[in-house]
Amino acid sequence: MADCAHAGQVDKIGVPYIEHVRAVAAGLAPFGDQLVMAGLLHDIIEDTDWTAERLRDAGIPERVISAVEAVTNQKGVPYEEKIRRIMTNSDATLVKISDNAHNSHPDRAAQLPEESRTRLAAKYRAARDVLWAAADFRDIKAIVTIVNPLLLVELRERMAA
Numbered sequence: 001m002a003d004c005a006h007a008g009q010v011d012k013i014g015v016p017y018i019e020h021v022r023a024v025a026a027g028l029a030p031f032g033d034q035l036v037m038a039g040l041l042h043d044i045i046e047d048t049d050w051t052a053e054r055l056r057d058a059g060i061p062e063r064v065i066s067a068v069e070a071v072t073n074q075k076g077v078p079y080e081e082k083i084r085r086i087m088t089n090s091d092a093t094l095v096k097i098s099d100n101a102h103n104s105h106p107d108r109a110a111q112l113p114e115e116s117r118t119r120l121a122a123k124y125r126a127a128r129d130v131l132w133a134a135a136d137f138r139d140i141k142a143i144v145t146i147v148n149p150l151l152l153v154e155l156r157e158r159m160a161a
Contacts, residue, residue, distance in 0.1 A: 001058065002040040005048040013111040017047070020102060027098035027147035031139070038067040038095050045072045067091040071099065083127050087134035097131050097140055100124050101147040132158065 002021050009017035025039030037060070044050045045068055055065050070092030073082060086092045102108070104124045109117050128151075132140055137159055144151040 002044060005044050005050055009047065011108075012116075013108055017043075023102045023147055024095065024098045027101060027143040028094060029146070030142045031094060034061055034063050035067070035091060035094060037061070038064045038091060039098055041068050042071050042095050042099060044068065063091060067095050071096050079123065080126070080130075083130045087130060090135075093131055093134050094139060094143065096127070097135060098143045098147055100127055100131060101144045101151055104128075104151065105148045106150060128154070 003018055006017045006021065011017050011020050021040050021043060024042055025036045028035040028039040041055070041060070041064065044055070045052060052065050052069050055068070056062075067089060070086050070089040071082075077085075083096070086096045103120070109121065112120065132155070137155070140155055141152065144155060
């Protein structure tokens with residue numbers, strides 16, 4: 001489903017978009033099939049013509065749809081408010097932690113113009129401040145170990161503080 005929905009889309013660095021959703025899903029593997037599915041579908045409502053109702057009609061579990069809806073951008077809602085909304089749903093929090101970890105990966109960031117790299121690094125760091133406070137250390141560690149192991153240093157520093 002995600003393969004077809006994101007067919008032909010590329011991310012900010014020109015890589016097929018499906019690679020991003022697969023990386024996010026991989027980070028959620030320790031939490032079971034439904035969170036992996038949420039990772040694969042996390043941008044489907046936001047970036048394609050799929051709706052929550054269409055996902056329901058396709059038989060996607062409500063738990064998955066709830067997480068996907070929670071991480072979906074809404075017009076006029078500032079990013080910081082979106083992050084606060086996400087942290088009220090524990091599944092969505094884990095999905096967004098995995099998404100953030102992949103978006104923050106240095107290999108991806110290095111391919112962006114310096115201005116974008118700096119702006120996005122600050123945005124993602126601020127989001128981690130909120131998201132990581134809403135999740136269990138072991139869950140965060142499990143995700144970033146898979147998606148972006150370089151974040152383990154930041155995680156350890158935060159836990160030591």
